[in-house]
Amino acid sequence: MSAAREPVLDVRNLRVRIGEADVVDGVDLSIAPGETLALVGESGCGKSLTALALIGLLPEAARRIDGEIRLSGERIDALPERVMNRIRGGRIGMIFQEPVASLDPLMSVGGQIAEALALEGPITPREARERAIAMLDHVGITKPELRVDQYPFELSGGMCQRVMIAMAMIRRPLLLVADEPTTALDVTIQAQILRLMADLRAETGAAVLLITHDMGVVAETAERIAVMYAGRVVETGRVADVFAAPRHPYTALLMRTIPRLEGARKVALPAIAGSVPDVASWPVGCRFAPRCPLATDRCRAEAPPLAPVGAPSQRAACWHTDRVSEIAA
Amino acid sequence: MASATSLARRIAPPRLWPFLAIAAILVVGAVLAPLIAPYDPNAQNLLGRLRAPGTEVRGVVYWLGSDELGRDLLSRLIHGARVSLTVAALSVVASGIVGTVLGMIAAWYRGIVGAIIMRLVDIVLSVPAILLAIITVAIMGPGLVNVVVVLAFTRWPRYARVAYGQTLGLASMPYVRLSRFMGGSTLWVLGRHVLPNIVGPIMVVATLEFGLMVLFEAGLSFLGLGVQPPTPSWGSILATGRNYVTTAWWIAVFPGLFLFLLVLTVNVLGDHVRDVVEGRR
């Protein structure tokens, strides 16, 4: 493997424990430079905790009990807080779901972007302001000289998210972690924000970890996908391969939830019956068994490993990968 | 500029104008006391002792009467406003700073530091403030500076509680966490993101405390533990007046009236500050 192809992010056997339960249970992820990996799954699957564990921001209740995390080959899972603080916002940029809550209501837009710069190193207010204006312009905010002095309440949710992206990208991170960046926004704005993220990624060559529960978003923006269910990755591979022939029933069912054009109408198909069980009641065997239409006794007794199947990029954790095509609509 | 007028009306609606006027008069009077007071507040005149309001003695008009040493009551009250407002303002600022800083620290670090600070808050709050003040003055001795120190010492927990609660809430806000996790030091994050966001609620406490501080200062001076003679203070004038209520009612009544007006004004304005601050959230 040449240095250029070294993954920006490489995660091995990540485990996060809350109380007695491993809510993230041995997750492996890897993202190449310039690539977007979509981490997908229903609510409560452990997507956010996975992302937070990577950047060392787990909530108090949660602990990372295992796992190796490498950023461009360098171990970052055992660094002191002080060093992590420099990496976050520097080599790793972060965008969260709530753009409005992510901005200080009493600080001007320019002030917040300037803060990201000031935390990097000494900078004159004038220079910070100029760079903030340039960055606002870059993320598609019109009249940046005007906006730079405005406060978050004067901006729409979409604009706030653009400001967040500006804050995250101004230091040209290697990796951008975006946890449901468009969930709080309405559909047309969603598309714009995703396009902006794609443009910035192409321009800077950053790797992106995009968390979403929307398979439509995955299809449009990601090269690779990792589907999570109940704390584990159940299927992963190139988006094109996985979408062409999913090898895990959960992936197949998730794909059926993508709204499709039927005539002139966009119809959302019903979600998967049932919901992710509570951590306390995760079954011993395959965790998807209680909701899986293909489940057999073997599934309920024995947990399937994540193993290569289908296309070369593809891996799935299911005993009956050959029968998944029965579900795919 | 319709929005500017509506903002002005929200910040200072017409029903508050009389109170704003009183506040302005008191503040201007206190600041410019030497220019405004008709006479030297400490000039004694043995021929003009205990004169009723409006009396004229050798060209000196006692608009609000004179005291037992023939000093002009109006002049003393104007100079007294200085003491009242200065002590109240200084002690509000001092206790506000101490309380806010300690409250923010307690909420930020929580754990043992937070526990110690907040237990201290409970303890100080559980002792009647005036009692604590009396004990402290008794130890440190009376005087304007000591009164301020005492009031700061006894009143900071009010601010600490508010600052603590507010900071606790803000600490989990994404923008505060973000700043912290991007390498903002404690001082940086507290100063740039927390403090500006808790100033409103702190101001609410401060205005209400201001009225109380005026009363506390008066109370301490009334008891002889506050500002020392001959410096005029409403509390000490009131104390003198008590000896003459039957013969010269004005000495006690006017400082009482001034105190009442000041505290009423502060409380009305304080309520309004609270409404504005809370309405904004």
Ligand SMILES: Nc1ncnc2c1ncn2[C@@H]1O[C@H](COP(=O)(O)OP(=O)(O)OP(=O)(O)O)[C@@H](O)[C@H]1O
């Ligand atoms: N601070 C916390 N304290 C206790 N449990 C938590 C905490 N955060 C998450 N959990 C639990 O961990 C599990 C995984 O949560 P996580 O937030 O990673 O899910 P998610 O896949 O991001 O879901 P969503 O789509 O709703 O964001 C859930 O069962 C959740 O209840």
Ligand code: SF4
């Ligand atoms: S292992 Fe069995 S239960 Fe689990 S997904 Fe595959 S078929 Fe369904």
Ligand SMILES: [Mg+2]
């Ligand atoms: Mg989440």
